[in-house]
Amino acid sequence: MHIETCIGECVTTAKIANRCFDLCLAEQHNMADCIRLTSECSTFCHTTASALERNSPFIKEMCTLCAQICEACATVCEQYADMHEHCKKCAEACTRCQEVCELMAAAI
Numbered sequence: 001m002h003i004e005t006c007i008g009e010c011v012t013t014a015k016i017a018n019r020c021f022d023l024c025l026a027e028q029h030n031m032a033d034c035i036r037l038t039s040e041c042s043t044f045c046h047t048t049a050s051a052l053e054r055n056s057p058f059i060k061e062m063c064t065l066c067a068q069i070c071e072a073c074a075t076v077c078e079q080y081a082d083m084h085e086h087c088k089k090c091a092e093a094c095t096r097c098q099e100v101c102e103l104m105a106a107a108i
Contacts, residue, residue, distance in 0.1 A: 014045035020090035
């Protein structure tokens with residue numbers, strides 16, 4: 001697994017999760033679970049990408065946790081994917097990032 005691939009997936013997922021977060025805030029019905037997890041996912045994906053860029057000694061642990069957060073975010077976003085395209089895109093990005101982070105953690 002290449003570090004650059006993992007960094008790219010983390011950054012892309014953070015951006016998509018931030019967009020989903022913003023659009024979910026504007027929805028009429030209660031989407032608190034989606035909002036909470038997309039915010040958490042975006043923050044941690046950025047943090048993980050930054051850790052990878054500086055070769056943190058905690059990369060394995062961070063990639064493992066990032067994968068877990070992405071998995072949780074994907075699960076919640078999938079619940080709203082039929083209603084909102086941004087949730088569908090977020091779930092897809094989170095699933096990709098989860099897979100890449102799991103591969104990165106396993107390679108270390």
